[in-house]
Amino acid sequence: MGKSVCQYQPDNVVRLRRLTVRSFDHTYDVVVVGTGGAGLATALGAIDEGLSVLLLESTDRWGGNTAMSGGGMWLPNNPLMQRAGAGDSRTEALEYMEATIGVVGRASTHERKEAYVDGVDDFVLTAEKHGIVFARATDYPDYYPELPGGKIGRAIEPKPFDVRQIGELAKSLRILMPLPMMTDDVWQIVRAWSTLDGFGRGARVVFRVLGGVITGKKLTGIGAGLAARLGHAVFVEGKAPLWLESPLEELLLEGDRVVGVQVRKDGNPVTVGAKRGVMLAAGGFDQNRAKRLELQGVEGTPSGSPGALGVPIDLAQQAGAAVELMEDAWWGASIAGPEGFGPSFLVGERSLPFSLIVDARGARFANEAEYYVDLGHHMLEHDKDGDYWFILDARHRHRYLRSFALDPRLSKAMRAEGIEVKADTLEELAERLDLDKATFRSTVERLNGFARTGRDQDFGKGDSAYDRYYGDPTVRPNPCLGTIEKGPFVAYKIVVGDLGTKGGVVTDTDSRALREDGSVIEGLYSAGNNSASVMGHTYPGPGSTIGPAAVFGMRAARHMARARG
Structure with missing residues (x-):
């Protein structure tokens, strides 16, 4: 997994300025760096408290990784569940988090887990107060639903939103799928x-x-819908200013307290004072290949925002902040992106029958249907540099919609670059993929036997309610297992992808940045992928990135409201 987190230090360029007199070009109560879920939730909380807030975005599109996501938030014992009598509780939520996460350093202490669970109500109720409408994903299970405290239906998401309500801001919203999904x-x-x-x-x-x-509406759902709904509350109703293409350059300190920032706006340095605090919510270092290679041993194949370069994490470290989990990410399997196209992150496609994933020899190595972070870890542990292939029987291609194969231009490019390989027989496919033919034949025969009996005796594919959620209920006896025997067969080259890095600034229960000795850096906050995740090395349920980002963003705003100006 790369070098230990404690070995990493940011570059030697000093980007801290210590002030003797407060003189800024602009001043707000709160300055938020980043416009994803964490930043928008912080801004919403600040507006709810009557504070002035400025949001800064380094790119020409706002919404961050949140706008590019599925838009769900894993929020146990949330108000929607309570209203429906869905049978969750604080005790069960914490039991489940302890069972899945444990304690991985300072980011995932029991106190931080309690702060997360206890902050759910405030975020949801405040968002609803400001006009955001949510729905429960009632059938979506936790990712380890069989563990103590596991449940089905803890995730919530926005209902599709008419982006015309945000006017010109809709043109700069980072939208991946402009449909009311x-x-x-x-x-x-x-x-x-x-x-x-x-x-x-x-x-x-x-x-x-x-x-x-x-x-006369332009309805948008999933992640873009969530970002748009939060953006409407913050920018339209809350009238908070948004500065696009304004990257953070410096943290400004007075003594040991962060009191503002310097950004590059319209090509010029601009200083902004923050009377209550600066929130760093600009994502992780997904797109910084050099840093990822140093810390994680891979360059990474990110599916998130191009603005996630890690500069705010570097600046926080230069201000004395501790970091954790820098070696980890929200891993998963992605179909490699050909020239001119991004990678295609695989979620539910892996759970469908008539398919399997093999390594460079032609052997299975994991449960293909397991949740994506586990699969990513297993790929890294099994063979960090080797090839992996997602192999489909003809029935998979005929029965199921493949989001990664809808664009004929993408399919053509994948075929040209050897990312998509087709063959009439399994033997021919093994030859074209340079697999060991005997190993591959044995692998397929063994899987076919499991498909007929309904039990994957090697990796348990289909045993969990999470696996079956994405399976095909018409295929029996196991909705996730189907034989691989009808050609022509197609293989897609898959790589270790990710939805973002999960390491960053160590924070307390109110998202305040902490030094190595545990002391607080006054005036500096961090949330989302800019901070070390409360989820540790795992991912308990759907929306375990945006859920904590929103809750800890809201907690930070509440704390800033109590802080001195």
């Missing part, structure tokens, strides 16, 4: 050609789009 739409639409409920869900989405057009 929701979580359960995604996994059911994949089965639109093979099941009635899948076809029905596809029809519902079509009618939702048409309904928006007829009523």
Whole structure:
């Protein structure tokens, strides 16, 4: 996994300025660096407290990784569950977090887990107060639902939002999929050609789009919908200013307290004072290949925002902040992106039957349907530099919608670069992929036996409710297992991808940045992927990135409201 976190130091360029007199070009109560879930939640909390707030974005698009995500938030015992009598509790939530996460350094202490669970209500109720409408993903299980305290239906997401309500801001919102989609739409639409409920869900989405057009709305869902709803509350209703293409250059200190920032705006240095605090919420260092190679041993194949270069983490360290989990990321398997295209992060496709994943020899090495961070870890542990292949029987291609194969230009480019390989027989496929033929033949025969009996005796594919959530219920006896025997066969080269890095500034229960000795750096806060995750090395449920980002962003705003100006 690369070097130990304690060995990493930022570059030697000093970007701290210690002030003797407070003189700024602009002054706000709160300055938020970053416009993803953590930054928008911090701003929303500040607005709710009557504080003035400025949001800074280094790129020409706002919304960060949140706008590019599925938009779900893992929020145990949330108000929507309570209203529905869904049977969750603080005790069960903490029991589950302890069972899945444990204690991985200072970021995931029991106190931090308590702060997270106890902050859920405040974030949700405050968001609703400011007009944000949520829905429960009632069928979506925790990622380890069989462990103590595990549940189904802890995630919430925004209902599709009319982005015309944010006016010109819609043009600069980072939108990955401009459709009114929701979580359960995604996994059911994949089965639109093979099941009635899948076809029905596809029809519902079509009618939702048409309904928006007829009523003059431009409905957007999932991550872009969440960012747009938060943006409406912050920028439109809250009238908070947004500076695009304004990267952070310096943290400004008075003594040991952070009192402001210097940014580059319109090509010029501009100083901004922060009377209550500076929130660093600009994501991790996903796109910084040199830093990832040094810390994680891989350059990374990120699927997130291009602005996540890690500069705010460096600046926080130069101000004395401790960091943790810099060797880790929100890993997963991605189909390699050909020239001119990004990678395709795989989530539910891996759980569907008539498919398998093999290594460079042609052997399975993990449960293909396990949640993505586990699979990413297993890929790194098994063979960090070797090839992996996602292999599909003809029935998989005919029955299921493949999001990574919808664009004919992308498919053509993948074929040209050897990322997509087709063959009429398994023997021919093994030869074209340079797999060991005997190993591959044995692997397929063994999997086919498991598919017929319904039990994967090697890796337990389909045993968990999480695996089965994305499976095909019409395939029996195991909705995640189907034989690999009908050609032509297609293989896609997969790599270790990620949804962002998860290491960063160590913070307390109110998101205040901490030094190595545990003391607080006054005036400096961090949340989201800019901070070390409370989730440690794992991912307990759907939305375990945005959920903590939103909750700890809101907690930071509440603390700033109590801080001195």
